[in-house]
Amino acid sequence: PGLAWDACMKVTKVKLELFNEHQGDMHDFFTAMKRGVQKILSLKEKSSRGCCLEVKLSIPKELHPKFRDYPMCPEQKNVPYDWYSSKQKEWAGKWKDENAGIRVTGYVGVRAKCYSVITENPQKNMIKAKGLKKSLIKKELTHKIFEDCVLEGKEDQPRTAQFLRSYRHRMYKIKQTKRSINPLDTKLWIDQDGITTHLYGDCEIPEE
Structure with missing residues (x-):
């Protein structure tokens, strides 16, 4: 345009x-x-x-x-509260319960799309790690790996996965090794406690 x-x-x-x-x-x-x-x-x-x-x-x-x-x-325009339906008025100001009432007992977030959630029901536990194969995440990654990454700054060992790829109508087996869970975040400035973050250029970032 x-x-x-x-x-x-x-x-x-x-x-x-x-x-x-x-x-x-x-x-x-x-x-x-x-x-x-x-x-x-x-x-x-x-x-x-x-x-x-x-x-x-x-x-x-x-x-x-x-x-x-x-x-x-x-x-x-901003929709006034009076325009909401009766169902919407029940939801207004509330968080969406994505666990259907199951209480969360532990959470570790390394960065966006890279976190681990522990609940009262082990079958509802969730681990997300963008870039890694789902089967690898399910078999090899644990909540302890995320805790060590955030609290102690430990980087997880590289993880290897195998894929099937086609090229010119021929199937190939590919073996790929990637960095796994690591504390490095190039998008945010991380404080010494490993938890507090600031955007680059923030006035609260101490001058070194």
Whole structure:
């Protein structure tokens, strides 16, 4: 879209007037127009000038089901609490219980998509490690490995997995070794306690 807009401006050689600090209402008007609240009309078929109209739309109730998935002229606004259904009001302000009432007794998170969860029901325990094969995670990784990684800074040993891959309609068996659970996180600055993190550039990061 940006390239098409730049090409249009270059070909037509139109110069757009920028809004100033005293034209806030005009800016809001055109912002709403882009979302479908207003409609642009041309005075004539080939007129060089146009006009913008602010209108109130009314859609018959019998047409509402047709636009349920893609509503006409949507507005960007915060939905008030009174609009919630009775079921939504029960959920408002609550966390989603993804364990169906089973209590979590232990959790270790190394980074996003790399964590271990222990519950009262061993069958509901969960270990996630992005980049490693699911069968390898199930057979070789344990909750203790995650604890040692976070609390003691220990890196897990490299893990090896085997895959079947096809190339030009021929099957090949591939043996791949990857780094496993490790405390290194290049996206966040990690404090000495191994738990507290800050974004790079944060004022709370001490100067070394």
